[in-house]
Amino acid sequence: MPKIVVLGAGINGISTALAIQESIPKCQVIKQRMNLSVCVSSYPDVQFQIFPVTVISDRFSPNTTSDVAAGLIEPYLCDDDVDRIIKWTRTTILRIQEYMAGGHPGAEEQSGYYLSSVKSIPKWLEVMKNVHILSEKEMKEVAKRPEHKFGFFYTTWYLEPTAYIKWETEQFLKNGGQFLQQKINKIDDVSKMGYDVIVNCTGLGSREMVGDKEVYPTRGQVLRVECPRVKHFLIDDEYYALLNENTITLGGTQDRNQWNTTINPILSQKIFEENCRNIPSLRSARILSAHVDLRPTRGTVRLEAEPNGKVIHNYGHGGSGITLHWGCAMECVNLVKKMMLEEKKNSKI
Numbered sequence: 001m002p003k004i005v006v007l008g009a010g011i012n013g014i015s016t017a018l019a020i021q022e023s024i025p026k027c028q029v030i031k032q033r034m035n036l037s038v039c040v041s042s043y044p045d046v047q048f049q050i051f052p053v054t055v056i057s058d059r060f061s062p063n064t065t066s067d068v069a070a071g072l073i074e075p076y077l078c079d080d081d082v083d084r085i086i087k088w089t090r091t092t093i094l095r096i097q098e099y100m101a102g103g104h105p106g107a108e109e110q111s112g113y114y115l116s117s118v119k120s121i122p123k124w125l126e127v128m129k130n131v132h133i134l135s136e137k138e139m140k141e142v143a144k145r146p147e148h149k150f151g152f153f154y155t156t157w158y159l160e161p162t163a164y165i166k167w168e169t170e171q172f173l174k175n176g177g178q179f180l181q182q183k184i185n186k187i188d189d190v191s192k193m194g195y196d197v198i199v200n201c202t203g204l205g206s207r208e209m210v211g212d213k214e215v216y217p218t219r220g221q222v223l224r225v226e227c228p229r230v231k232h233f234l235i236d237d238e239y240y241a242l243l244n245e246n247t248i249t250l251g252g253t254q255d256r257n258q259w260n261t262t263i264n265p266i267l268s269q270k271i272f273e274e275n276c277r278n279i280p281s282l283r284s285a286r287i288l289s290a291h292v293d294l295r296p297t298r299g300t301v302r303l304e305a306e307p308n309g310k311v312i313h314n315y316g317h318g319g320s321g322i323t324l325h326w327g328c329a330m331e332c333v334n335l336v337k338k339m340m341l342e343e344k345k346n347s348k349i
């Protein structure tokens with residue numbers, strides 16, 4: 001009976017743990033009514049759970065990097081292979097549409113403008129809806145700055161991480177999942193805890209815990225404001241105003257190798273002013289809060305099983321962890337299944 005543990009409780013940890021439960025039936029509690037025709041009776045609900053899944057983490061939502069995220073579905077600050085990114089994004093979008101169809105909170109389509117000083121059409125635009133490259137005439141109407149030379153309109157989604165992780169956590173617990181609050185100093189310590197499969201989703205924490213110096217912080221500061229008048233998002237080369245259920249997230253900074261998580265009030269003022277220049281209606285906004293966190297940035301997302309080991313890595317999503325989460329979680333499930341099969345074969349020898 002392999003014991004599976006997921007390290008980390010951000011969007012990638014919780015999603016991967018839930019994906020394992022949903023995709024490997026023996027990893028969730030299955031309630032079955034045993035109807036025996038002979039005595040025309042039925043046993044009380046019988047619970048089967050063969051492989052419990054445990055999540056170990058030092059911090060939980062709403063105190064993870066994931067909770068600070070604006071929830072925009074758009075690949076960003078992730079230099080991975082673009083086709084891999086697009087594949088993961090597509091899988092995530094399907095999951096968001098299922099989540100929305102369930103009427104759950106914190107997810108919706110959002111439409112708006114991407115204005116830039118350079119003419120470039122990102123490949124990931126192919127997964128978006130209602131894409132329209134702005135004509136010169138339309139640019140004249142929409143541009144807010146002389147450097148806004150090129151732009152496009154499209155529809156994407158937002159997925160508010162805190163609301164979504166709350167829902168995922170409820171499903172995970174319903175499936176018999178377990179939580180353990182603990183800081184892991186070295187991943188080898190977990191191997192000694194008797195787990196057979198270890199999935200590492202510790203984001204920037206992997207720099208120390210796994211000793212991976214390729215993962216580094218990109219500091220991001222944002223504001224949450226209330227401004228019901230604003231109905232479209234607007235992203236340009238430096239700033240962004242992104243819709244959420246009842247608020248707007250204004251960003252944004254991307255300072256590589258900056259570890260400082262103290263909010264800089266001067267920067268907050270600049271983020272507000274620059275976004276008001278792009279969307280004048282924001283002048284009437286009510287500023288609710290400011291946030292800073294560190295994007296777990298890496299040349300590529302590390303999503304792989306260690307050779308002949310029991311560790312699977314899923315970290316380093318940069319500014320795209322919400323965007324890529326379900327695609328990466330499902331790829332992890334395939335690696336877990338493969339590892340369990342190997343384990344079964346070896347134990348037969």
Ligand SMILES: Cc1cc2nc3c(=O)[nH]c(=O)nc-3n(C[C@H](O)[C@H](O)[C@H](O)COP(=O)(O)OP(=O)(O)OC[C@H]3O[C@@H](n4cnc5c(N)ncnc54)[C@H](O)[C@@H]3O)c2cc1C
Pocket residue numbers: 007008009010011012013056057058059060064065066067068069070071072073074182183184185201202203204205206209219220221222292293294295296314315316317318319320321322323324
């Ligand atoms: C300002 C800002 C805005 C963003 N906006 C967006 C956006 O709009 N769209 C998007 O797709 N992405 C966005 N991102 C990026 C996104 O937030 C990250 O890519 C994502 O949160 C990474 O998720 P994760 O689960 O891998 O890591 P995290 O959320 O950092 O979770 C890591 C987990 O591991 C735990 N952990 C770490 N080390 C240890 C240890 N040693 N022992 C035990 N537990 C440990 C932590 O406690 C935490 O629970 C934004 C990021 C920032 C900073």
Ligand SMILES: NC(=[NH2+])NCCC[C@@H](N)C(=O)O
Pocket residue numbers: 070072074076077220235236237238239240251252295318319320
């Ligand atoms: N700037 C840009 N192209 N898009 C907005 C990025 C928002 C979010 N991923 C983040 O801040 O990481």
